[in-house]
Amino acid sequence: MDLEGYPYVWLIVIVIILFFAVRMGVGYWASRRVENAADYIVAGRRLPIYMVGASVMATWFAAETLMGASSSAYQSGFQGVVFDPFGASACLFLSGFFFTRLMRRARYLTVVDFFERRYGKGMTILASFAQLFTYFVWTGAQMVAAGTIVNALFPGIPVAVGMIAVAIWVVGYTMLGGMMADTMLDFIQMFFTAGGVTVIFLYCMHQVGGWTAMTSISETLYNPKPFTLLPDMAGEAGYLGYFGSMGWMYWIAAWMAIGLGSVPTQDLFQRSMSARNEATAVHGTYMAGILYLFFGIMSPLIGIMMYKLAPGLENSEGVLVKAALDYLPPVLTAIFMAALASALMSTSDSSLLAGASVVTENLMPMLGKKLNDVEKVKWTRIWVAIIGAVALVIAVVAAVIYELGVVAWSILLVGLFVPFAFGMYWKKANHWGGVSAFIGGFISWAVFIIIAYNFGLGGDSTMVVCAGDTDCAFWDATYIASFPAFFFAILCMVVISLVTQKKDPPKPITDIDGNPMDTNPFHHIGWIPIKDALRKLRPEELEKE
Numbered sequence: 001m002d003l004e005g006y007p008y009v010w011l012i013v014i015v016i017i018l019f020f021a022v023r024m025g026v027g028y029w030a031s032r033r034v035e036n037a038a039d040y041i042v043a044g045r046r047l048p049i050y051m052v053g054a055s056v057m058a059t060w061f062a063a064e065t066l067m068g069a070s071s072s073a074y075q076s077g078f079q080g081v082v083f084d085p086f087g088a089s090a091c092l093f094l095s096g097f098f099f100t101r102l103m104r105r106a107r108y109l110t111v112v113d114f115f116e117r118r119y120g121k122g123m124t125i126l127a128s129f130a131q132l133f134t135y136f137v138w139t140g141a142q143m144v145a146a147g148t149i150v151n152a153l154f155p156g157i158p159v160a161v162g163m164i165a166v167a168i169w170v171v172g173y174t175m176l177g178g179m180m181a182d183t184m185l186d187f188i189q190m191f192f193t194a195g196g197v198t199v200i201f202l203y204c205m206h207q208v209g210g211w212t213a214m215t216s217i218s219e220t221l222y223n224p225k226p227f228t229l230l231p232d233m234a235g236e237a238g239y240l241g242y243f244g245s246m247g248w249m250y251w252i253a254a255w256m257a258i259g260l261g262s263v264p265t266q267d268l269f270q271r272s273m274s275a276r277n278e279a280t281a282v283h284g285t286y287m288a289g290i291l292y293l294f295f296g297i298m299s300p301l302i303g304i305m306m307y308k309l310a311p312g313l314e315n316s317e318g319v320l321v322k323a324a325l326d327y328l329p330p331v332l333t334a335i336f337m338a339a340l341a342s343a344l345m346s347t348s349d350s351s352l353l354a355g356a357s358v359v360t361e362n363l364m365p366m367l368g369k370k371l372n373d374v375e376k377v378k379w380t381r382i383w384v385a386i387i388g389a390v391a392l393v394i395a396v397v398a399a400v401i402y403e404l405g406v407v408a409w410s411i412l413l414v415g416l417f418v419p420f421a422f423g424m425y426w427k428k429a430n431h432w433g434g435v436s437a438f439i440g441g442f443i444s445w446a447v448f449i450i451i452a453y454n455f456g457l458g459g460d461s462t463m464v465v466c467a468g469d470t471d472c473a474f475w476d477a478t479y480i481a482s483f484p485a486f487f488f489a490i491l492c493m494v495v496i497s498l499v500t501q502k503k504d505p506p507k508p509i510t511d512i513d514g515n516p517m518d519t520n521p522f523h524h525i526g527w528i529p530i531k532d533a534l535r536k537l538r539p540e541e542l543e544k545e
Contacts, residue, residue, distance in 0.1 A: 008330040013153055015338040024173045026185055047274045049533045051187055052284025056271045057291040058186035059350040060088055061193055061343055065296050067145055070320040073303030074313070076240055077226030082251065085296030086229065087259035092289030095263050096282050097526040100272045102424060104281035106511040111269045111420075112362040117510045118423040119431045121366060126438050128363040130415050131266055132387070135355030138408040139391035142348040143167055147395070149341055152321065160396050166345065171388040174349040175381040185349070189342045194295040196336035200320070201298040203327040204305040220307045221316075227304075241466075246452075246459030246480060253410075253483040260486075261413030264420035266354035279532035286526075352391075356383035407475070410482045414441035418489040423509075425521050426497075430506040433497030441489030448481035449474075457484065 047055070065084055072080035108114060115127040143163045150162025205214050220226045223237045231239035231251045239247040239254075262268060268285075275281035299320065306319045310326075313319060321340075324333045360379045364371060371379060418441065419434035453462050453473055457480060466472035497506075509517040 006325055008334065009153060011330055011334040012337045015334040016153075016341050019338040019342045020169060022185075022188075024169070024176075026173070047271070047276060047280070047284075049275070049280045049284045049287065052271055052275045052280060053287030053291060054190045055186040055274075056092065056268065056285060056288035057295075058190040058193065058343070058346050059267055059271070060092075060288070060292055060347070061190070061296065066193070066197065066299055066340060066343060067148075067317065067320050069296070069299040070303035070306070070323075071316040071318075073220065073226070073300030074307050074316040074319050075221040075223075075303075076237075077220045077223040077304055078229050078300060079223055079231070079237070079240060081300045082229060082254035083257055085292060085299070087255045087257060088262065089289050089293035089296065090255065090259040091262045092268075092285055092292060094259065095268060095272075096285035096289065098524065099263060099420075099424065100269070100281050100285050101278050101526050101528065102509070102517065102524045103269050104272055104275060104278040106509070106517060108269070108273055108512055110358050110361045111264055111266045112358050113512065114423070114509075115419065115434070116362060116366070117514070118429075118507055119419065119434045120507065123419065123431055123434045123438070124362055124366050126435065127264075127416055127419075128358050128366070130412060130438070131358045132355050132363070134265070134408045134411050135267075135351040135387060136390050136394055137411070139348050139351045139355075139387065140394035141408065142344045142351070143392055143395035146341065146344045146348070148317070149321075149337070149344070152318070153337075163392060163395050166341075166348075167388050167392045170345050170348045171352065171385050174352050174388075175384045185342075186346050189339065189346050190291075192335060192339035193343045194291070196324075196332075196339045197295060197298050197302070197320075199332055200323050200328060200336065201302055204302050204309070204323055207327055208305050208308050214301070214305055217304055217308050220304055221311075226307075240476070242459060242476075242480075244459040246457055246465075249457060249483040250476070250480045253479050256413055256486060257479060257482060258409045260417045261409035261411070261482075264412055264416045265409075266358055267350045270350075270354055270357065277532065279528050279530070282526040282528050283530050283533040348391075352384045352387050353380075355387045356380045359383045407478055410445075410478060414445045414482050414485040414489060418486070418493050422490075422493050422497075424524060427519065428497050428501060428506055429493065430497050430500060430504045432500045432504045433493045436496040437489040437493035440492035441485050444488040445481055445485035448484050449477045452480045453477040457481075 065088070069081045069084060078086075103111070103114065106114070106117075112124060112127045112131060116124040143166065144159075146166035147159040147161075147163035150157055150165060151159045154162075205211060208214050208217070215227070217226055218224065222241070223232075224235065225232055225237065231237075231247050233239075233243055233247055239251045242250050272281040272285055275284055302323055303316070303319055306313075306323055310319075310322065313322070321337070324336050328336065357380060360371060360376050360383060364379065415438045418437040419429070422429040422437075423434060448457065451457060455461050456464070462473040462476040462480070463470075466476060509519065511517055
């Protein structure tokens, strides 16, 4: 991404500074309304449907959706963005339909609360560390993108210095305001980001000659069929260069990485659990899925059109910004760049708060440190700063956007999704089954990565396909290996749970107060009237919720 020579950089800088100031101001305002851990972590469970939907959509409408997806589509068309936005949209609908209702009804503060009550101490510790490590990586991806923007605005400032500056600002206002500030800023930022990418899409479509001309684009850098999601096994492309069983495993893994891996995540359920009731939580998640798919698909479409308009780019990472610079009026470019920076911060603050919440609500008490409400707020703020620092180190070392974002959710796909889903819908799932699925998923993932990298899984190894490029081979092997590792985790869950039923009787699902939950799986499903999400609750209902 290169802004050198653009005459209106000063305007972009001014608008970004204004956005930054607003975020810090809202953080300070929200900090004065934080009285306890529920206020700080789940906004007092008061959010209406439009705040829930907008907040989830804005949190996920992140660096890899905007910058990464346009770059990947420039190279590989829709095949390159199966992970996100297509897999990510699927995740929101799956979460809303199968998991959100029970999580909100139980009034959990964190997603790890479910693992604690369903499985016990060992699974709680494992789930906490998995969530924490995921948010280290996920936040790091956003910081890489933020540093890239700072470097583009001020070429003399290294990307790493830009990362540090943005990290300090994001950590600062997140420590102040918590979830209330987070959701308010998400709601505001969604309009600017979604509006900005829509305007760029319309300008690019005008440049290529309209809708018909756009849909008739016949190729991208590596894909002769840019608008197909299916692998092209009979043609020249395969799936991202892989054919046969390796190609199909890669394609399915691409859907699963975020589509399933992002289901048991704190940042998603933190917003659902902040909703004013379970109907609001469910339909807010559906609303987010619709918004995310509608606006998220515009970014890869821009990438495809930019290949038509500028086919010779040496580095496609900044293709979305190039489209804004080339085709938008200066004022709209400035607003979009500010919104882009704001989107990166929105996702960063959400992941910081999500990871910190898990540590203070689950990990610290499990390790023997009991906290009252005041101490929980204090330690959550401290852990926001710690996670920010660790994520910054990862960002500086890795310095990639889309790959970091996707691998973050692959971690949860192989480790946590199986215990989460089976724990909610299979009565015989027990502690040892959950632990074995977690450990077995990770160990098998590591083994399959080595096999895919060096030998292949029914096809050429990733080193052969990537022609010796070790970075390319490693990332591809990481994604492909998650497919067999996921099914190995299922095998471990089923076999070990059945074998250890007598020694380790399954625990029932309980709510935040330890009361048994309704075990009828049909009562977990998000088939619930939308009118219950839209009507205003009476005071006694609010108290109950």
